[in-house]
Each structure stands twice: as C-alpha cells, then as structure tokens.
Amino acid sequence: MAAADGTETLTKGTTNTVVPFVDDLVAVRDTRDEAAFIRVFGHFGPRVKSFLMRTGMDSALAEECAQEVLVTVWNKAHLYDATRASPSTWIFTIARNKKIDVLRKQRRPEPEELPWGPEAEPDQADVVGLQQESEQLGRALRDLPEKQRELIEKAYYGELSHSEIADQTGLPLGTIKSRIRLALERLRHSMK
C-alpha cells in the first residue's frame, strides 16, 4: 500500500496514548503483524461476543460469529482508515454486518466506496483528532443519564424499532461529523 511508510511513522508517537489499538490495527494492516492481531483479538473478541449475545445470539453462536468477525478484521485490515474510524468503530461495523447476515439472513447494501487517490495519505492531525473525538464520544455516552444511555444501547443491540429511536441529544456528534467530513473533502480533493 502506498501509504505504508508514512502511516508507520505517524502512528508511532502520540496516538497510542489516546485510543489503544490504533497502532496494532495499523500494524496488522501494513505488516500483517500477528502479535498485534493477537492483542486486538484479546481485547475485542470477548466484547464482540458480548455484543452479539445482546443482539439475540446464544453463547455458542456468538462465540463462533465473534471468531469470524476477527478473521474479517484480519482480511479487511487493508480497508482500515484511522482518519475515518477508531478501532472500536470499525470493528463495530463488522460485528453489525455479521449480525445482519446471521440473524436477519439479509444482504447489507453498503455505500459506494470512495476511490483511493494516489496521494490520499492520512494527516497525523486527522488521525489524532478523530481518535480523541471518538474517546470523548465514548466518555459522553458513559456520562449520559442512565435512561438515555440505555435507549441508545438498545438501538444498537436491535431492541428498538427505528420509529422508537427518538432523541439522541446530549452526544457531541457535530464535531466528529465535521472532522469526518473534512477528511472526505480532502480525499475527494486529492483525487482531482
């Protein structure tokens, strides 16, 4: 991958102090680092299993699916972009797709991928900024009043219909959205 060298140097440094596992996921992506993958597995495997159990799978099925989710993490690591998602966010999307596949037995239409420009190298400030905001969002979620937090969790576990998903105020979505938007604009610009 063209960005390998740049990414390597920029993620050693400060990112690790903000959100864990960015470096590990990048090492899996760029150098197929198995030790890093085992750390990712150790942290996320059990959480993915819990998540899938909350969506309605029994323990055995959830474990089998969690294994498959982590295999997908390995196989799709080349798609991981630290300027657009934290490791938790990216692994969440894979676990969610597994849930749709197994429980709803449906295909999941995904948006068209933005093509990669030759110079679409991530900017360190974008990586750090997005990871910090993801961390803030996590804290904000934990600090929400119990009822409100439960509502959001239920929505993501599939325990609410979408018409019941009413009010998500109190979460600082604006900043994270504008940062992702900035990254998208830069990506599109670099393709021209």
Add this chain to the structure above:
Amino acid sequence: MTVKHHLTDDLLMAYSAGDLPEAVNLIVATHISLCDECRAALGSYDAIGGAVLDTCDSSDMSKTSLNAVLDMIHAQNTQTHTKPETDAAKDDVLPAPLRDYVGGGLESVRWRSAGMGVKQAILPTSRDATARLLYIPAGIAIPDHGHQGLELTLVLKGAFQDDGGYFGRGDIEVATEDLNHTPVADISEDCICLAVTDAPLKFKGLVPRIAQPFLGI
C-alpha cells in the same frame, strides 16, 4: 455536490445499528453514495456504535478460540489483500449499491411498462419493504396518494417537484403517513427515482384503480 434533501437522523442511526429492512438499507446506502454530508453523519453514528461496543462487558471466550482464529487466517490464501475495486462497472445514473441489485448499469434494468409512459422495476430484497426503480417521463405526474407507512424517494436522474419541494439528483424525500402528494417530473428531462415503501400506498379517488394495479401494490 448540491444535495439539499437529506436522510433523517433516526434513519441514519437505524442504518448504522443494522435495524432496517433490506430495501430501506438499499436506499440509505444509495443516498450516502451521492452525499458526503450524510456519509459524514453516518461516520458519527458508527462511532456511537463503537462506543457501545466498548461499553460491553467482555464475555469469556473458550481457550481454543484464539487458536481457531489463527488457524483460519493461516489456512487462507495469503493474497486476500486486494485493493478496492476500480470503476470497471461505473454508471452515471446508478451508484454501486444499486448496480449490485440491478446486476449492472442502467441498460440492465428490466423495466415493465406501467402506462402513460411510466415504467418500473422491482428490485429483489426481503419482503418487509419494497424497493422499485421508477422511470417517469418529463412532465408526467404520479397520482396523488397518501402512505400507510414510510415512503422514501431518491432522485437518480432528472428531477421532480411536489409539496415537499424540488428534488434533484441525490435528493431524498422522506414521506410519512400525513403527507399527500403528487410528485411531478420536471419538464426538462425524464426522471429516474428509487422509491422504497414499507407499506402499500393509498391512492385517492378514481385514480387508484388505474394506478394501484400498474404500480403492483
């Protein structure tokens, strides 16, 4: 890009959570393919999903689990590292998620005539909601109707106008039960839309008897 009519927050959140019928997922994914604003908003809803995953207790996995996973990745062909596909099948009207369902570009759509020059093609999704491509000749109106449930209409080519405003390529109209409307295709160009309903439409007056059979609802 000049998209003016966007997805609602509850649709974006439910798409992120994976709680929508397949046909609704399809129209959401198609709009996001044309709209950076909603793509960025989806990124923030996925980030909430990540935060929810972080707050999960960790369930014990069996001791053999790690080895099973390592065996699986070793057993694979090492050449799984492919770049995202390039635009071999690019189509000016249909974004990638729709090309998947049509099985190609616009020329692959199997239109069925619905009278008055209107054509439609129902796409293969799960039955809890219906996705159809509509071809509306310039200046033609879809009969006045209300909805029992949700109706989402996304413009892919041309434009239409109704009480909700003017909708061009990429714009999506989110119509619920209280809206009666008569979308009229802009006179400058034929209009192609993706329309998704999660319940049958209700047509008013005499028109329904003509319209309902032709729309197959």
